[in-house]
Amino acid sequence: MRRAVALLALLAAPAAAQPRDTLTIGITQYPSTFHPNIENMAAKSYVLGFARRPLTAYGADWRLTCLACETLPTLENGLAERETTPDGKAGIRVTFRLREGTRWGDGTPVTAEDLRFAWEAGREAATGFGPAEFYRSAYELIVVDPRTVTLRFDRVTFEYASMGDFQPLPAHVERARWQADPRAYRTRTAYDTETTNPALWNGPYRITAVQPGASITLERNAAWAGAAPHFRRITIRTVENTPALEAQLLAGQVDMIAGELGLPIEQAIALERRTGNRFRFLYQPGLIYEHMDLRHDHVALGDRRVRQALLMATDRAQITERLFGGRQPVAHSSVNPLDPMHDPQVRQWPFDLARARALLDEAGWTPGPDGIRRNAAGERLSLEFMTTAGNRAREQVQQVLQGMWRQAGIEARIRNEPPRVFFAETLSRRRFQGLALFAWISAPESVPRSSLHSDEIPREERNWSGQNYGGFRNAEMDVLTHTIPEQLDAAQRREMWRRLQAIYAEELPAIPLWFRADAHVWPTWLDGVRPTGHLNASPLWAEEWRAR
Structure with missing residues (x-):
């Protein structure tokens, strides 16, 4: 009888708060590889931040x-x-x-x-x-x-x-796998064939389970000698569709959405208005350059006048105001105003539809009967336009740009792919045929040699290393991207950076759009996450993360 009364009293008492020792994170991309040195993708950098230490x-x-x-x-x-x-x-x-x-x-x-x-x-x-x-x-x-x-x-x-x-x-x-065949190593590495092998990981967490394209589970690494991480398990879920990712947050299926690979800023702002104090929001400006890479060996895009016309037919200020609440400043080169080497006097291309049309006329592209321009050979000015499927903000931008460019006589054919395919195959092996919309994330004063030097154009004999996906070639840019790092005097280096930005704004190796701010969405009980606003993502300091 006493036992029964005691049990009833226990059931009637308020439940003791359970310690939070797990964390589920939502991101919009899944890594194409887990190898630290093969391919550059933000999703991989984010995940490996928990499991490795450079x-x-x-x-x-x-x-x-x-x-x-x-x-x-x-x-x-x-x-x-x-x-x-x-x-x-x-x-x-x-x-x-x-x-x-x-x-x-x-x-x-x-x-x-x-x-x-x-x-x-x-x-x-x-x-x-x-x-x-x-x-x-x-x-x-x-x-x-x-x-x-x-x-x-x-x-x-x-x-x-x-x-x-x-x-x-x-x-x-890894050494024996590599020695067997260096060219085939990237498909045989244990990072992709035995991803849960603990011997691959030297960070506070190790990867213990993967569901390709869907989720990654990390657990404490018993061999870690640094500060003990708080969370016993961290699960990273990939939801490529941002409305679906938001729905999972609201349903409690994910605890947080990583700003590095999360909701577009306008979607996060709307979510904050609806949910009040249910979550914590941080909008972090950073060295994140949203742009369009383009094929320089394309019959039209290889002409600088066409590239300039594309930019002048793009009302970037209107897009950032309408879609992003003016929170993402227009970019005029690849160098962010937050970077100490940014040149505020760099050339700025205004929205000017009349000038864009004139440039296209000058380049030999004249309007056809359907309004789309044609060259002397009868080829239509029709451009394949790709980005990461499921990213609502980018897909909205594509729709807006498609309409804007049509007024100049340019047709955009939208064809999108899942991020893991888009980055690992289409971009890295230069399989896109026109324009590719994505972002570069850089470190402070990061010289863009890998994306602008002609020797960094990916090619098969180098097993597709390099990030100059568009195939841009400019002799002076080659010299600058090689010699800027060799200049130890910051003032002299700034002059060289100024020239680099001037060439970029004139030649347009890519079409600059805007500099992104990341929207971090956290549960109110999470502390210790420190967004960096640059290439090195916050999980590199995951041992500092704590639940209140």
């Missing part, structure tokens, strides 16, 4: 910091030293020491051999690692001791301590 990264304060290394090399602390290369050029040697206790998820220490393997694979062009210029410049790697390596570069750059995508790879898992 040598260096830029923090939320936009300063370069060590993650997997102990001390950031500088000329002052002696870990970076100028030297002369064997062929007489000015070079630099940079020494990194891995943090003590850093281990792969199977308990194997992360060592200099893992960095050596990453360097060897990157130096082999057939592997298809990017950025290729890094591996060409880093002509020697010296293993000093099991935790220390020295890289020797054949040029001195202001970003010598930034390792970007160069990071350790588990040689005890």
Whole structure:
């Protein structure tokens, strides 16, 4: 009897609050690969931020910091030293020491051999690692001791301590696969064939389950030696349709929507108005450049006058006001006003339909009977126009641009693809035929060599490394993107950046649209997430995330 009364009293008492030890995150893209060094896709960077630690990264304060290394090399602390290369050029040697206790998820220490393997694979062009210029410049790697390596570069750059995508790879898992056939390695890597192998991960979490195209499950990495992460499990769900993603948030199927790959800003603003204080919202401006890449070997787009006409037939100010509430400033080059090297005097193309029509006339494209222009060979000015399927904001932009361009006599044929196909196949292998709408995300003062230098045009013999998807070629741009990093004086570097932006605005290697702000949507009980506004995503500091 007493037991029954006690049980009834317990049932009647308020339930004790359960500790929150899981977190479900919604994003709009699924990684095309989980390999850290193959292909560049924001979804992959976001997911791997939980499970891996690169040598260096830029923090939320936009300063370069060590993650997997102990001390950031500088000329002052002696870990970076100028030297002369064997062929007489000015070079630099940079020494990194891995943090003590850093281990792969199977308990194997992360060592200099893992960095050596990453360097060897990157130096082999057939592997298809990017950025290729890094591996060409880093002509020697010296293993000093099991935790220390020295890289020797054949040029001195202001970003010598930034390792970007160069990071350790588990040689005890991957080296044999790579040695068997470097060209086939990208399809045989354990990162894609054994994604849940704990030996691949050295971050606070490791990937324990994947549902291709749908979800990724991460759990605490028992081998992690850093600060203990709060959440026992993190699930990342991919919902490519942004209205469906919003619906899952409202239904409690996801706890948060990552700003790095989440709702368009106008959708988030409307959601905030409807839901009041149910969620926390943060609108983070950042180095996110929304633009249209275009094929420079296209019969029309290879003509600078046609590219300029496309831009002048685009009322970007009206689009940003109507679709984004004026929160996304119009871009006039690829350099964001938040970046210290932005030139406020760069040429600005106004919306001018009459001038756009005149430029098309001048380029030999005259109106046909249906209003669409034709050249002397009778070819219609009809452009394939692609973006990531399911992104409501981009699809709305496409519809608006289709109407605007038709007034100038340009036809846009919309054909979209899921992000994992669009980025991994269509862009990286240069299979798009006209225009491709997407965003670049960069680090502070990131020289755009990989997207503007002619040597970075992806091609089969290099296994499609490089990000100059449109095939832009300009001799002066090649020189600038190569030499800007070599200028250590910031004032002189700024002058070179000014010239780069002037060429960009005149030649239009891509059509600039606007600079994005990310809309982060969090549950009210989540603390510690620090959006950066640049290339290095917030999960790189996931061990700081906490539930109240």
